[in-house]
Amino acid sequence: DAGVTQSPTHLIKTRGQHVTLRCSPISGHKSVSWYQQVLGQGPQFIFQYYEKEERGRGNFPDRFSARQFPNYSSELNVNALLLGDSALYLCASTQSGTGSTEAFFGQGTRLTVV
Amino acid sequence: SQKIEQNSEALNIQEGKTATLTCNYTNYSPAYLQWYRQDPGRGPVFLLLIRENEKEKRKERLKVTFDTTLKQSLFHITASQPADSATYLCARGAVSGAGSYQLTFGKGTKLSVIP
Numbered sequence: 001d002a003g004v005t006q007s008p009t010h011l012i013k014t015r016g017q018h019v020t021l022r023c024s025p026i027s028g029h030k031s032v033s034w035y036q037q038v039l040g041q042g043p044q045f046i047f048q049y050y051e052k053e054e055r056g057r058g059n060f061p062d063r064f065s066a067r068q069f070p071n072y073s074s075e076l077n078v079n080a081l082l083l084g085d086s087a088l089y090l091c092a093s094t095q096s097g098t099g100s101t102e103a104f105f106g107q108g109t110r111l112t113v114v
Numbered sequence: 115s116q117k118i119e120q121n122s123e124a125l126n127i128q129e130g131k132t133a134t135l136t137c138n139y140t141n142y143s144p145a146y147l148q149w150y151r152q153d154p155g156r157g158p159v160f161l162l163l164i165r166e167n168e169k170e171k172r173k174e175r176l177k178v179t180f181d182t183t184l185k186q187s188l189f190h191i192t193a194s195q196p197a198d199s200a201t202y203l204c205a206r207g208a209v210s211g212a213g214s215y216q217l218t219f220g221k222g223t224k225l226s227v228i229p
Contacts, residue, residue, distance in 0.1 A: 004157075031215070033215075033216065033217075035217075040221065041221055041222075042118075042203050042205070042219030042220050042221050042222050043158065043203075043217070043219050044219070045216040045217065045218070048214040048215060048216060055213050055214035055215070056210050056213070056214020056215075056216055057214075058216070088155075090157050090158070092157075092217075094215065101207075101215075102148065102160040102163060103148075103158075103160065103207075103217060104160070105150075105157030105158045105159070106157050107155075107156055107157050108155070108156070108157050110155070
């Protein structure tokens with residue numbers, strides 16, 4: 001079985017531009033979460049989607065948005081990119097939307113804003 | 115605010131010794147804690163989950179303890195090997211009032227096992 005897949009793996013964007021990151025969860029997993037990890041820090045929660053609905057949002061500005069599709073894949077969109085948005089963006093899938101369950105992470109998308 | 119703290123940013127240890135990593139939490143009592151391994155440029159990989167009513171959990175050379183009095187979890191790797199070199203993340207999982215499930219991570223401890 002394929003794990004969580006993310007695309008692209010690396011991306012370089014200019015300040016002010018828009019970016020779309022994509023994630024395909026493990027087959028059968030209905031929940032997708034997005035995390036931002038800056039160098040030297042642990043991942044920080046951005047969004048959770050479950051059954052195509054937003055379940056929660058972390059402390060991120062409205063420039064960040066996401067959606068989940070009928071096949072449970074997900075997109076993370078970031079508008080008006082800032083230098084500080086440079087980070088590793090991680091997608092995690094879980095089998096259910098709640099509960100004490102392990103999260104399966106993709107390899108991440110390394111976003112560099114110049 | 116609810117925090118997960120991993121006080122050691124880096125830990126160097128000789129091959130064959132036991133590595134012990136610390137995770138402390140403040141301002142709340144998590145029902146469970148999770149430990150992940152992260153290699154450079156890769157996503158975290160789940161290792162172990164321990165619930166508050168479990169004192170200890172083991173998996174091969176890995177052992178996790180949970181002390182609710184000290185508000186601390188310890189993560190041990192016995193007979194450490196150079197291949198164990200990585201960053202280890204402690205995380206608390208919680209369901210928010212809105213129903214979202216999210217992990218709150220510590221900064222991680224970078225373990226280097228020296229041959």
